[in-house]
Amino acid sequence: MGVPVSSANSLAVDDLGSAAQRDRRKRILDATIALASQGGFDAVQMRAVAEQADVALGTLYRYFPSKIHLLVSALQREFERTEIALRDKPVDGDTAADRVISALKRTTRGMQSDPQLTEALTRAFMFADASVAAEIHQVGMLLTAMVTRAMYPEGHEELTDEDVSIAQVIGDVWLSALVGWVTGRTSAAETGQRIEVAVRLVLRD
Amino acid sequence: MGVPVSSANSLAVDDLGSAAQRDRRKRILDATIALASQGGFDAVQMRAVAEQADVALGTLYRYFPSKIHLLVSALQREFERTEIALRDKPVDGDTAADRVISALKRTTRGMQSDPQLTEALTRAFMFADASVAAEIHQVGMLLTAMVTRAMYPEGHEELTDEDVSIAQVIGDVWLSALVGWVTGRTSAAETGQRIEVAVRLVLRD
DNA sequence: CGGTGAACTGGAACGTGTTCCTATTTTAGA
DNA sequence: TCTAAAATAGGAACACGTTCCAGTTCACCG
Numbered sequence: 001m002g003v004p005v006s007s008a009n010s011l012a013v014d015d016l017g018s019a020a021q022r023d024r025r026k027r028i029l030d031a032t033i034a035l036a037s038q039g040g041f042d043a044v045q046m047r048a049v050a051e052q053a054d055v056a057l058g059t060l061y062r063y064f065p066s067k068i069h070l071l072v073s074a075l076q077r078e079f080e081r082t083e084i085a086l087r088d089k090p091v092d093g094d095t096a097a098d099r100v101i102s103a104l105k106r107t108t109r110g111m112q113s114d115p116q117l118t119e120a121l122t123r124a125f126m127f128a129d130a131s132v133a134a135e136i137h138q139v140g141m142l143l144t145a146m147v148t149r150a151m152y153p154e155g156h157e158e159l160t161d162e163d164v165s166i167a168q169v170i171g172d173v174w175l176s177a178l179v180g181w182v183t184g185r186t187s188a189a190e191t192g193q194r195i196e197v198a199v200r201l202v203l204r205d
Numbered sequence: 206m207g208v209p210v211s212s213a214n215s216l217a218v219d220d221l222g223s224a225a226q227r228d229r230r231k232r233i234l235d236a237t238i239a240l241a242s243q244g245g246f247d248a249v250q251m252r253a254v255a256e257q258a259d260v261a262l263g264t265l266y267r268y269f270p271s272k273i274h275l276l277v278s279a280l281q282r283e284f285e286r287t288e289i290a291l292r293d294k295p296v297d298g299d300t301a302a303d304r305v306i307s308a309l310k311r312t313t314r315g316m317q318s319d320p321q322l323t324e325a326l327t328r329a330f331m332f333a334d335a336s337v338a339a340e341i342h343q344v345g346m347l348l349t350a351m352v353t354r355a356m357y358p359e360g361h362e363e364l365t366d367e368d369v370s371i372a373q374v375i376g377d378v379w380l381s382a383l384v385g386w387v388t389g390r391t392s393a394a395e396t397g398q399r400i401e402v403a404v405r406l407v408l409r410d
Numbered sequence: 411c412g413g414t415g416a417a418c419t420g421g422a423a424c425g426t427g428t429t430c431c432t433a434t435t436t437t438a439g440a
Numbered sequence: 441t442c443t444a445a446a447a448t449a450g451g452a453a454c455a456c457g458t459t460c461c462a463g464t465t466c467a468c469c470g
Binding site for chain 4: 222223225247250251252262
Binding site: 021024055056057058059062 | 447448449450451
């Protein structure tokens with residue numbers, strides 16, 4: 001794996017030389033988010049995204065090789081924003097469990113305030129296949145980072161293997177719960193409950 | 206909710222009066238499994254299923270209102286078979302954790318022996334939306350039943366709320382791990398490892 | 411047995427993701 | 441500044457999920 005970037009992957013921000021290209025990428029993701037939050041997964045139609053981003057269909061596919069790549073990349077951007085926003089706010093709670101629950105609930109609440117968008121991004125994430133592995137991995141890292149930060153609010157010496165495992169389990173449950181909510185199988189309250197129970201089960205200080 | 210069954214759902218076996226209909230349904234699911242295990246999700250094309258099942262396309266849609274319904278129903282049937290097969294075999298292991306791990310690993314191994322089929326069924330399961338809630342729920346029940354049975358091998362008096370929560374968490378992790386494997390993000394070994402770690406974390410006897 | 415409505419067949423047609431092609435514009439280097 | 445290469449526009453074409461319809465067969469009731 002040398003310098004040349006992604007063969008079948010989304011163009012990352014770093015790969016884009018010109019400002020015009022960065023701007024195009026931004027416009028595309030903005031259009032994606034706008035359409036998604038208005039009508040969910042089905043409303044994110046490639047022709048509509050291209051039109052709203054003022055870009056040709058072929059160009060859209062040059063930046064994002066599939067609808068799934070597009071949506072997962074949008075998820076990644078949103079997640080990064082959330083993560084940065086959260087980074088400064090002090091997480092309240094005395095125990096690790098309390099802090100993790102608080103952080104996750106805050107995030108969950110944020111997603112639930114825009115159900116259509118959440119539906120679109122979550123479905124894309126779950127439907128992604130091997131070709132989206134890189135983007136998916138990024139999101140996974142962000143998620144476990146968010147959890148471990150809540151576990152150890154101050155810059156911490158070192159994460160043990162168990163810490164990472166715990167964060168991973170919590171991430172898994174959170175995703176499953178989110179899918180359940182997105183697909184209308186569980187209510188918002190149940191979703192929060194399910195996450196809380198899992199965290200307390202795994203994080204008994 | 207009166208007697209009339211599902212408006213937008215798959216025709217359940219019980220709803221089918223004639224033997225010919227039961228047979229058609231079986232042929233359709235057989236064709237689905239065959240195509241899926243040969244080429245995965247993408248190979249399960251509705252026209253191909255119809256042809257291989259010797260049924261008209263319209264009839265296929267009469268039995269299963271979408272590709273997702275079709276695949277989730279296939280998953281349900283496979284899962285029921287697995288569950289029944291497992292029901293008799295005694296689960297070995299001294300602790301609940303050991304037994305659950307053993308049972309899940311056996312199931313996982315079974316799925317990994319037919320990767321394409323597993324990919325097709327898992328992707329469908331994760332992509333399913335609200336209209337498939339009924340079928341999804343069935344599968345979820347089977348899964349937690351499998352886990353709780355491993356926890357308490359003998360017919361047990363009563364499951365506590367915590368028991369159910371534990372089973373649910375384990376189910377969530379198992380699904381996430383499976384998705385990771387299906388999408389090529391984690392190897393088979395890592396998948397088993399991840400499940401084992403989670404179970405031991407949640408089931409400390 | 412005849413009739414009636416449901417189920418099935420065969421296939422056309424439509425929508426949306428994806429691919430592909432040509433003409434035009436932008437960018438980078440000499 | 442001029443030129444070659446890369447990127448973009450615009451849009452046709454294709455694949456597959458889904459819908460729909462006309463004609464036929466099947467199952468059940470009188």
